[in-house]
Amino acid sequence: xxxxxxxxxxxxxxxxxxxxxxxxxxxxxxxxxxxxxxxxxxxxxxxxxxxxxxxxxxxxxxxxxxxxxxxxxxxxxxxxxxxxxxxxxxxxxxxxxxxxxxxxxxxxxxxxxxxxxxxxxxxxxxxxxxxxxxxxxxxxxxxxxxxxxxxxxxxxxxxxxxxxxxxxxxxxxxxxxxxxxxxxxxxxxxxxxxxxxxxxxxxxxxxxxxxxxxxxxxxxxxxxxxxxxxxxxxxxxxxxxxxxxxxxxxxxxxxxxxxxxxxxxxxxxxxxxxxxxxxxxxxxxxxxxxxxxxxxxxxxxxxxxxxxxxxxxxxxxxxxxxxxxxxxxxxxxxxxxxxxxxxxxxxxxxxxxxxxxxxxxxxxxxxxxxxxxxxxxxxxxxxxxxxxxxxxxxxxxxxxxxxxxxxxxxxxxxxxxxxxxxxxxxxxxxxxxxxxxxxxxxxxxxxxxxxxxxxxxxxxxxxxxxxxxxxxxxxxxxxxxxxxxxxxxxxxxxxxxxxxxxxxxxxxxxxxxxxxxxxxxxxxxxxxxxxxxxxxxxxxxxxxxxxxxxxxxxxxxxxxxxxxxxxxxxxxxxxxxxxxxxxxxx
RNA sequence: GGGCGCGUGGCUCAGUGGAUAGAGCAUCAGGUUCCGGUCCUGAGGGUCGGGGGUUCGAAUCCCUCCGCGCUCGCCA
Numbered sequence: 001x002x003x004x005x006x007x008x009x010x011x012x013x014x015x016x017x018x019x020x021x022x023x024x025x026x027x028x029x030x031x032x033x034x035x036x037x038x039x040x041x042x043x044x045x046x047x048x049x050x051x052x053x054x055x056x057x058x059x060x061x062x063x064x065x066x067x068x069x070x071x072x073x074x075x076x077x078x079x080x081x082x083x084x085x086x087x088x089x090x091x092x093x094x095x096x097x098x099x100x101x102x103x104x105x106x107x108x109x110x111x112x113x114x115x116x117x118x119x120x121x122x123x124x125x126x127x128x129x130x131x132x133x134x135x136x137x138x139x140x141x142x143x144x145x146x147x148x149x150x151x152x153x154x155x156x157x158x159x160x161x162x163x164x165x166x167x168x169x170x171x172x173x174x175x176x177x178x179x180x181x182x183x184x185x186x187x188x189x190x191x192x193x194x195x196x197x198x199x200x201x202x203x204x205x206x207x208x209x210x211x212x213x214x215x216x217x218x219x220x221x222x223x224x225x226x227x228x229x230x231x232x233x234x235x236x237x238x239x240x241x242x243x244x245x246x247x248x249x250x251x252x253x254x255x256x257x258x259x260x261x262x263x264x265x266x267x268x269x270x271x272x273x274x275x276x277x278x279x280x281x282x283x284x285x286x287x288x289x290x291x292x293x294x295x296x297x298x299x300x301x302x303x304x305x306x307x308x309x310x311x312x313x314x315x316x317x318x319x320x321x322x323x324x325x326x327x328x329x330x331x332x333x334x335x336x337x338x339x340x341x342x343x344x345x346x347x348x349x350x351x352x353x354x355x356x357x358x359x360x361x362x363x364x365x366x367x368x369x370x371x372x373x374x375x376x377x378x379x380x381x382x383x384x385x386x387x388x389x390x391x392x393x394x395x396x397x398x399x400x401x402x403x404x405x406x407x408x409x410x411x412x413x414x415x416x417x418x419x420x421x422x423x424x425x426x427x428x429x430x431x432x433x434x435x436x437x438x439x440x441x442x443x444x445x446x447x448x449x450x451x452x453x454x455x456x457x458x459x460x461x462x463x464x465x466x467x468x469x470x471x472x473x474x475x476x477x478x479x480x481x482x483x484x485x486x487x488x489x490x491x492x493x494x495x496x497x498x499x500x501x502x503x504x505x506x507x508x509x510x511x512x513x514x515x516x517x518x519x520x521x522x523x524x525x526x527x528x529x530x531x532x533x534x535x536x537x538x539x540x541x542x543x544x545x546x547x548x549x550x551x552x553x554x555x556x557x558x559x560x561x562x563x564x565x566x567x568x569x570x571x572x573x574x575x576x577x578x579x580x581x582x583x584x585x586x
Numbered sequence: 587g588g589g590c591g592c593g594u595g596g597c598u599c600a601g602u603g604g605a606u607a608g609a610g611c612a613u614c615a616g617g618u619u620c621c622g623g624u625c626c627u628g629a630g631g632g633u634c635g636g637g638g639g640u641u642c643g644a645a646u647c648c649c650u651c652c653g654c655g656c657u658c659g660c661c662a
Contacts (some may be wrong), residue, residue, distance in 0.1 A: 287659080
């Protein structure tokens with residue numbers, strides 16, 4: 001099914017040619033949602049932009065265009081307003097038909113992408129044996145949502161986590177494991193190291209204090225890279241334990257499954273990167289290191305800045321690994337679009353490796369490598385979020401606190417309303433609300449800006465929060481329970497009647513999902529979807545306030561039930577694309 | 587010092603060329619509590635950091651200044 005906007009755009013393109021000649025074929029009619037509802041539903045600003053070349057007033061241009069515009073199946077007669085805007089109001093009969101079609105459509109009227117692309121979304125890449133912290137929240141939540149949206153639109157999506165599972169810190173972890181938990185290397189039983197971060201701290205402490213340990217650690221790195229079996233086994237154990245610990249957090253957050261393809265995966269491909277850059281004539285040896293000198297980057301002395309591909313000691317940097325990943329994703333994965341939702345502080349890094357990838361001829365014009373940067377999570381003091389004692393906030397602690405606070409709110413409400421609920425219900429609602437609140441807050445901010453973290457605000461039941469949206473859904477389920485309505489059996493022959501203002505406003509909004517997802521597909525800004533869902537909830541609440549459903553007479557009753565059902569479906573789908581699940585009661 | 591980003595009502599934020607700049611929170615005033623009021627209606631409140639420019643039209647593009655953040659060769 002075509003989005004309304006697309007149909008209108010097509011009609012405008014035809015009218016432009018009909019009115020002003022073939023020169024205007026393919027000119028964008030600048031068709032956008034009306035800036036104010038009083039101007040209608042859509043407006044075209046084309047007359048204001050082409051009047052100069054036509055040598056006449058924009059109003060005249062608009063009027064000529066309208067004469068050739070045939071939109072009578074969709075809209076009321078178009079009106080020229082102000083300096084030359086063309087305003088369009090959708091016909092009620094058209095809206096009614098569209099609502100009915102969406103109701104019967106499993107995709108509720110959302111079209112799939114015309115050009116599906118093989119897409120890779122880069123997932124958070126925590127360092128093995130370190131605990132996940134707030135810094136991993138945004139890449140997880142935003143990456144998951146982007147992947148879900150693109151997948152729903154028909155793109156083939158690969159989710160890949162580039163975990164830090166290689167490099168110098170591993171020496172100390174391996175040696176510490178070998179010495180403190182020798183039994184781990186002899187048994188296939190699951191080993192309980194307790195708190196992994198404690199394990200890391202112990203290792204780090206020994207590394208800092210004990211010269212012998214440091215030497216052993218260095219040796220372990222050499223052995224690891226040489227493929228020594230015993231060392232490799234210890235390394236694998238550390239990685240496995242770590243992944244298992246991460247999985248608990250990912251599960252709690254509801255992050256969709258992904259492929260773990262850590263830095264170690266590219267180890268054998270690194271020499272190939274050096275060779276390829278050498279062959280491309282980009283590699284320069286400077287102060288013993290093999291570098292590519294960058295265009296547009298200078299050091300403090302004003303000289304070109306090098307990107308170090310191979311260190312003077314023969315080792316590799318993360319830029320090299322990332323370049324290897326770029327090649328692999330192109331050559332083996334055959335990716336057409338690669339998206340890196342990574343913090344804005346790494347903008348330079350990505351600009352640099354993409355530049356090298358392009359200059360080496362790997363990244364061609366038909367593929368897209370996109371760094372989708374995001375801002376920081378700030379504390380109330382407007383500084384990077386820390387605990388009261390100034391430490392990094394563990395992601396687990398943050399989520400647990402959100403759940404605990406959601407639980408307190410729920411208990412208070414139950415008491416106030418004199419409700420009795422099972423422990424199971426309370427635990428499930430607290431978790432759903434707490435986690436959703438954290439995720440929704442993160443997603444509802446413009447990805448590129450910093451935002452201030454506040455439990456009170458995100459758990460607020462009013463305003464642009466997850467609980468407000470979830471409540472709108474719960475209200476609809478309440479109607480279904482109370483009226484013993486099975487929404488699935490409303491029937492394809494149900495007549496849709498949009499008479500009240502709030503019904504029309506709700507219906508129009510329901511039909512805009514496709515457009516909104518199109519924006520997110522292009523801009524990778526999930527906050528647009530959040531905004532849409534929030535406005536949908538508001539419009540539903542206004543409708544709910546004004547229009548009785550169950551007590552209405554037929555055929556209005558069934559028509560309103562369809563509106564309720566479609567709203568619920570839209571909320572459920574929209575939230576699921578944000579990685580948020582709805583609940584039936586709360 | 588160079589590069590990148592940000593600066594919008596008391597607070598948190600939308601809005602990247604189009605009509606009087608929007609929302610939520612908070613404040614104040616009202617409604618309703620009948621399908622779950624965790625709701626709805628209304629009001630006040632902004633020289634869109636300052637200045638200059640491009641344009642028929644600028645929060646949005648360009649220049650410049652101020653403030654804040656990130657970043658600048660062998661960590662990731």
